[in-house]
Amino acid sequence: MKSTQDKEAKKASRDSTKKADHADSPISLTSTPKPQLEPPKTHCEVTCKTEKNWWDKTKPWVEMLGAFVLIVYTFYTAKMYCANRDAATAATNAANTAKDTLNISERAYVIFGTPEIDYEKKIMNIPVVNTGHVVSGQVDITLYEGTFNNDSRSHEPIPFKNLVERHRSIQSLESIAAGRLPSIFAVPLPRMDPQKVKDARQMVMVVGSISYNDGFPNTPTQHWTMCVHTVYQSIAKQTYLSICNGGVLLPKFEALPDWEKFTEPQTD
Numbered sequence: 664m665k666s667t668q669d670k671e672a673k674k675a676s677r678d679s680t681k682k683a684d685h686a687d688s689p690i691s692l693t694s695t696p697k698p699q700l701e702p703p704k705t706h707c708e709v710t711c712k713t714e715k716n717w718w719d720k721t722k723p724w725v726e727m728l729g730a731f732v733l734i735v736y737t738f739y740t741a742k743m744y745c746a747n748r749d750a751a752t753a754a755t756n757a758a759n760t761a762k763d764t765l766n767i768s769e770r771a772y773v774i775f776g777t778p779e780i781d782y783e784k785k786i787m788n789i790p791v792v793n794t795g796h797v798v799s800g801q802v803d804i805t806l807y808e809g810t811f812n813n814d815s816r817s818h819e820p821i822p823f824k825n826l827v828e829r830h831r832s833i834q835s836l837e838s839i840a841a842g843r844l845p846s847i848f849a850v851p852l853p854r855m856d857p858q859k860v861k862d863a864r865q866m867v868m869v870v871g872s873i874s875y876n877d878g879f880p881n882t883p884t885q886h887w888t889m890c891v892h893t894v895y896q897s898i899a900k901q902t903y904l905s906i907c908n909g910g911v912l913l914p915k916f917e918a919l920p921d922w923e924k925f926t927e928p929q930t931d
Contacts, residue, residue: 770877771799775889782857790845800876802836807916810854828854863895
């Protein structure tokens with residue numbers, strides 16, 4: 664009985680000691696760390712990244728499509744420009760052709776007519792006529808005359824060293840009307856011997872040029888040349904005026920020196 668009471672008393676003493684120990688020891692408080700959670704992504708970050716990924720994939724195709732459209736547009740623009748240019752060129756050419764046709768068909772044509780020799784007056788009458796349809800502009804006429812001796816009665820071209828007389832005549836007219844009687848220009852032949860000419864011992868040559876406006880504004884100056892000389896026909900035993908090569912003989916006459924001294928007929 665006593666031993667049991669002793670045990671209970673010891674147990675109560677131990678319990679009180681523990682309580683006293685617990686009452687004296689301080690209680691330490693520790694803060695529990697909060698878990699480091701990632702902040703939630705905003706709506707803009709999510710949608711923008713999604714849209715950026717889509718644009719990165721689509722952008723090259725869009726750029727290629729834009730370049731293709733630009734090439735097609737440039738091609739058709741250039742094609743339309745060329746078509747418009749060709750149409751404008753065709754219209755201009757048609758207008759120029761119509762203008763040229765009108766000019767050719769209606770313009771003035773000033774030419775030399777058929778010359779004649781008057782042996783009694785010792786002159787050569789040279790007509791100038793406008794065979795066109797409009798009045799010409801200014802007309803400038805230059806005539807070169809030469810008389811050659813041909814004592815050998817040669818049928819070969821007579822050299823210029825046989826020239827015994829020459830002179831030049833220059834005429835200017837404001838205009839020549841179309842379709843009217845020709846203007847006659849008398850070229851003096853002061854050293855011509857009619858008998859020698861008829862016997863082929865002398866030759867007379869006249870070379871001339873005409874420069875004129877064809878009656879239309881802003882058109883180039885027109886030119887016409889002529890060349891005639893006396894030729895003896897042995898069969899008919901007559902002398903005629905025959906056409907010679909003005910393109911060859913005109914420069915030769917023009918090249919002779921001192922034409923200023925021969926602007927009037929030279930006589931003995």
